[in-house]
Amino acid sequence: MSVAKSFVSALYGVAVAEGTIHSIEDPASKYLPALKGSAYDGVRLKDILQMSSGVRWSEDYADPDSDVARLGRVMASGSSLLNFVRTLKNDVKPGTFNRYCSADTLVLGLVLEAATGKSLAAYTQEKLWQPLGATQDAYWLKDNYENTLTFGGFNATARDYARLGELYRLGGKFNGKQIIPSAWIKDSLTPDAPQLIPGKRSNSDSTMGYGYQWWLPEGQQHDFSAIGIFNQFIYVSPDKQIVIVKLSASRNYAKADKESSWRENETIGFFRQIAESID
Structure with a gap:
């Protein structure tokens, strides 16, 4: 599910390094003119990467009339x-x-496909899957118009998911090769605006911080995570030199708008205990 979002961020790091995306200061509509007149017209790619686009949106999974539920119906119908x-x-x-x-x-995925002239599957294969030495095929889901479901349509094995976490733990280098610039990795994990800093704040709908499609938990552990609905995780702790992937699902996820239903902070705490015990 939304663990896929962090893969999109990694692909942006490659695209910016190679000049396919000139700058994340550019508006999304520069690369995808079809966005003109929409909420994303003139919005910086950086703001979109940081979930700060300003779009009117409800990600309430329990509400059948929420925006994400409407998106789910679009996804299901193709x-x-x-x-x-x-x-x-x-x-x-x-x-x-x-x-x-x-x-x-x-939107990030639509822009990337427009900028590269390639499907996200082909771009992932070329820029991530082959360089990371993935051992199994992975799959991106699409609609009936060849648009990729970049917000949660990536399917891969746990071991290959872990390769992305290890790539970020090692500052963008894997098997001795710099796949993503270390500067992009650092920027991806640095909350550089007030609404992105971990902790309770009035300008965010979460107490976790946020980077470029990566979650930044509260505390001084310098860890970070990709998180999907139903509690899928790629958890990375550079300090403890550990990457944990969790693909099991919580059947009660998001049935209520409270941590006992989300259990994301609880799971992060569990991962930290594992890392501490291994250390």
Whole structure:
């Protein structure tokens, strides 16, 4: 599910390094003119990477009328994902509020496919899967119009998921080769605006911090994580030199809007105990 979002961030690191994406200061509509007139018209790619696009959005999985539920129906029917994002409107000024929004990652994927002229599957194979020496095939889901479900449509094995975590733990280097620039890794994990800093704050819908499609938990452990609905994780602790992948699912996930239902902070705490015991 949303663990896929962190793979998209990694691909952006490659695209920026190679000049395919000139700068994340560029607006998304520069690369995908079809976004003009939508909530993403003129919004920086950086703000979208940081879930601070300003788009009006509800990611309430228990509400059948929420925006993410509407997106799920588009996904299930194979309808155009691009047409869906073109219907979205702004809510707040971009770059001021951290609101988790799966449509943001969907736009990132649409932009990347437009900029590279390649499907996300082909780009992932070339820039990540082969360089990482993945041992199994992986799959991206698509709609009926060849648009990729970048917000949560990536399927891979646990060991190959762990390769992304290890790549980030090692600062973008894998098997002696720099796959993603170390500067991108650092920037991806650095909250550089008030709404992104871990802790309870009025300008975010989460107490976790946020980077470029990576979660930054509270505390001084310098760890970070990719997190998917139902509690899938790639957890990385550079200090403890450990990567943990969890693909099991919580059947009660998000049935209520409280931590006892989400259990994400609890799971992070569990991973930290594992890392501490191994250390």
